[in-house]
Amino acid sequence: MLLSSAILAIFCYIYRVKHSTNKLQGIISISSKGTGYVAIGDKKDAQDPEIDAKHLNTAMHGDMVEILLHPKGKMRQTAEVTKIISRAKMSFAGVLEQEGNMLFLKPDDTKMYTDILVPEKMLAGAKTGQKVFVEITSWVDARKAPEGKVIKILGTPGDNNVEMHAIAMEKGFDSELPEKVHAEAEAIKKAGIKESDYVGRRDFRKILTFTIDPYDAKDFDDAISFKEVGVDEYEVGIHIADVSHYVKVGSGLDIEARERGTSVYLVDRTIPMLPEILSNDLCSLVPNKDRLTMSAVFVVDKHARVKSEWYGRTVIHSQKRFTYEEAEESIKKTGAPLHKELSILNNLAKLLTAERFKNGAISLDQEEVKFVLDSSGVPIKVITKERGDSNRLIEEFMLLANKKVAQVLSPQKIKGKKDDSVSLYRIHDLPSREKMADLAYFLRSLGHKISLVNGIIPTHEINKLLKSLSGKSKNDKNTMSDTVHRAVIRSMAKAIYSTENIGHYGLAFEYYTHFTSPIRRYPDIMIHRLLAGYLAKKKVGKDKLLEYEKLARISSEQEKRASDAERASIKYKQVEYMSKRLGESFDGIISGITEWGIYVEEVETKCEGLVRVRDMEDDFYIFNEKKLELVGQKKKKAYRLGNRVKMKVKGVDLERKTIDYTLV
Numbered sequence: 001m002l003l004s005s006a007i008l009a010i011f012c013y014i015y016r017v018k019h020s021t022n023k024l025q026g027i028i029s030i031s032s033k034g035t036g037y038v039a040i041g042d043k044k045d046a047q048d049p050e051i052d053a054k055h056l057n058t059a060m061h062g063d064m065v066e067i068l069l070h071p072k073g074k075m076r077q078t079a080e081v082t083k084i085i086s087r088a089k090m091s092f093a094g095v096l097e098q099e100g101n102m103l104f105l106k107p108d109d110t111k112m113y114t115d116i117l118v119p120e121k122m123l124a125g126a127k128t129g130q131k132v133f134v135e136i137t138s139w140v141d142a143r144k145a146p147e148g149k150v151i152k153i154l155g156t157p158g159d160n161n162v163e164m165h166a167i168a169m170e171k172g173f174d175s176e177l178p179e180k181v182h183a184e185a186e187a188i189k190k191a192g193i194k195e196s197d198y199v200g201r202r203d204f205r206k207i208l209t210f211t212i213d214p215y216d217a218k219d220f221d222d223a224i225s226f227k228e229v230g231v232d233e234y235e236v237g238i239h240i241a242d243v244s245h246y247v248k249v250g251s252g253l254d255i256e257a258r259e260r261g262t263s264v265y266l267v268d269r270t271i272p273m274l275p276e277i278l279s280n281d282l283c284s285l286v287p288n289k290d291r292l293t294m295s296a297v298f299v300v301d302k303h304a305r306v307k308s309e310w311y312g313r314t315v316i317h318s319q320k321r322f323t324y325e326e327a328e329e330s331i332k333k334t335g336a337p338l339h340k341e342l343s344i345l346n347n348l349a350k351l352l353t354a355e356r357f358k359n360g361a362i363s364l365d366q367e368e369v370k371f372v373l374d375s376s377g378v379p380i381k382v383i384t385k386e387r388g389d390s391n392r393l394i395e396e397f398m399l400l401a402n403k404k405v406a407q408v409l410s411p412q413k414i415k416g417k418k419d420d421s422v423s424l425y426r427i428h429d430l431p432s433r434e435k436m437a438d439l440a441y442f443l444r445s446l447g448h449k450i451s452l453v454n455g456i457i458p459t460h461e462i463n464k465l466l467k468s469l470s471g472k473s474k475n476d477k478n479t480m481s482d483t484v485h486r487a488v489i490r491s492m493a494k495a496i497y498s499t500e501n502i503g504h505y506g507l508a509f510e511y512y513t514h515f516t517s518p519i520r521r522y523p524d525i526m527i528h529r530l531l532a533g534y535l536a537k538k539k540v541g542k543d544k545l546l547e548y549e550k551l552a553r554i555s556s557e558q559e560k561r562a563s564d565a566e567r568a569s570i571k572y573k574q575v576e577y578m579s580k581r582l583g584e585s586f587d588g589i590i591s592g593i594t595e596w597g598i599y600v601e602e603v604e605t606k607c608e609g610l611v612r613v614r615d616m617e618d619d620f621y622i623f624n625e626k627k628l629e630l631v632g633q634k635k636k637k638a639y640r641l642g643n644r645v646k647m648k649v650k651g652v653d654l655e656r657k658t659i660d661y662t663l664v
Contacts, residue, residue, distance in 0.1 A: 034113035055080035061111035062088025093166035122149035160377025171565040185275035205317035232302035238401040243518035261558025263520035266569035304351035327390035349396035360508040406511035421539035483642035497552040595623040609659030
């Protein structure tokens with residue numbers, strides 16, 4: 001896989017001035033209209049230089065480029081691309097179209113502003129009208145279209161499997177693992193768990209152990225064991241699939257997992273990081289079978305205070321597989337399976353939650369929806385995902401394990417000597433003051449009293465506001481809570497992987513890592529290896545620092561790509577859902593405002609679409625950028641973020657994944 005622009009950007013020192021104050025380097029963003037922008041990191045209050053289509057000089061969205069600033073006039077600063085330093089991507093999915101004797105790929109990616117010429121000898125059997133995946137092979141003249149070759153024929157446009165495959169490949173994830181990787185996994189599965197695998201493992205097979213997962217889950221990363229060990233004291237084991245026992249460093253499985261970085265969860269399928277024969281079988285903590293695990297075991301008192309801790313390789317035998325719904329019933333209903341044990345764990349989890357928020361954690365639980373699909377993958381209805389105590393129970397104990405493992409692996413000063421060992425963290429930086437100021441302004445415009453302390457809105461104020469909104473009636477909650485949640489999330493920095501620990505702002509943890517999901521995340525496999533090394537008194541030295549920094553960057557970027565793919569698949573299904581409802585009216589919430597219109601999100605399905613200003617015929621509307629509102633010049637009617645409106649589905653574009661609404 002190609003390294004992404006974000007990874008390369010770090011090596012190239014984004015935004016540094018080079019040779020001349022008129023020459024800058026940075027990542028270029030290109031709008032769907034084909035206009036480019038490069039952020040200037042060292043100039044406060046400066047607008048990003050604008051680069052029109054004729055000055056892009058083959059630059060594509062996400063590329064690292066060198067630009068030359070034009071002489072500054074009275075209008076916005078303009079520039080031109082003088083050099084492509086590195087490409088973000090060179091492959092695109094789309095439909096083959098014919099013009100005369102030439103075949104072109106029309107890219108699905110709206111950021112790709114030009115078609116790609118595909119010579120006949122590069123078609124690989126593809127035909128006009130098919131959806132294909134094309135790699136650019138040459139583009140040296142900006143006046144001509146780039147040339148490419150067909151890498152894969154995907155199939156008929158509009159077919160569910162074809163569209164989902166195209167979305168995955170666009171983000172760099174092939175749905176199919178290499179044959180040699182499958183063969184390696186088959187050999188491991190065939191060998192199974194051998195007698196020698198039990199040696200040196202702590203045996204939890206006779207201790208009550210269970211899993212709690214979604215009803216449709218197929219891979220079970222984590223299990224919990226529970227045992228009363230004294231008066232108001234409990235041993236709680238967090239047992240995680242020991243993937244690193246099977247996936248050895250440098251093996252085909254390891255190399256593939258490292259490059260993928262993560263499993264990808266599209267709206268109708270999972271593209272696993274590991275072959276399913278491992279992820280859904282040998283590594284999965286299924287009930288009534290011995291499974292090899294890496295565990296963090298804590299003795300806690302009734303106040304959820306950790307009295308002792310133990311880490312190591314284990315073997316478990318899960319006695320029960322709960323769905324979240326079943327666990328929820330067991331927590332609440334006397335006489336239900338494991339009611340006593342789950343009730344105790346639930347009370348402990350609530351205490352852990354309270355402690356996090358006391359220390360400054362932020363509550364960002366949002367209502368989620370899930371499409372119900374028919375046998376052809378067509379969305380037929382939408383259901384809301386419920387988050388109950390059972391979800392939070394699992395979440396809190398996974399957070400506890402992640403936090404404690406991070407503490408154990410963090411280099412410590414011993415007798416004044418610095419420990420140079422390397423570890424991996426999941427970090428979350430403080431939000432920028434600029435974004436916090438924007439958030440404060442936005443919240444004040446909605447009538448909320450917000451203060452800034454050292455440029456940051458205190459987390460207790462954010463939590464207090466979110467809690468007050470969650471207590472509103474359903475209509476008010478939908479109108480305001482989702483809007484505020486979205487604004488808060490957008491103001492936050494992104495959590496990433498790093499070898500440098502700065503803590504996790506959102507969780508209010510000084511130490512945090514990812515230990516609990518090695519079936520679906522490569523960083524967790526790395527942490528398991530680091531923990532095994534630590535327990536064997538074989539720490540990773542600073543000579544491996546660059547290697548781990550590189551793996552951290554790749555994992556962070558692959559996580560973002562996977563998230564983008566998931567959102568793209570959801571957006572496709574939203575557009576497909578509304579394509580069957582042309583002319584129908586819905587309740588919506590204004591989720592965005594621009595000079596060209598208002599973005600509206602349908603209340604139940606979260607399907608977002610655009611109401612164009614030109615379709616608002618009852619008045620002449622002007623965009624007030626400072627107040628983020630659209631105001632009618634005659635009637636003075638104003639549309640603001642969070643306003644509830646009634647709209648009708650005017651049209652959809654499945655290729656561009658867009659919905660057009662009109663106000664009713």
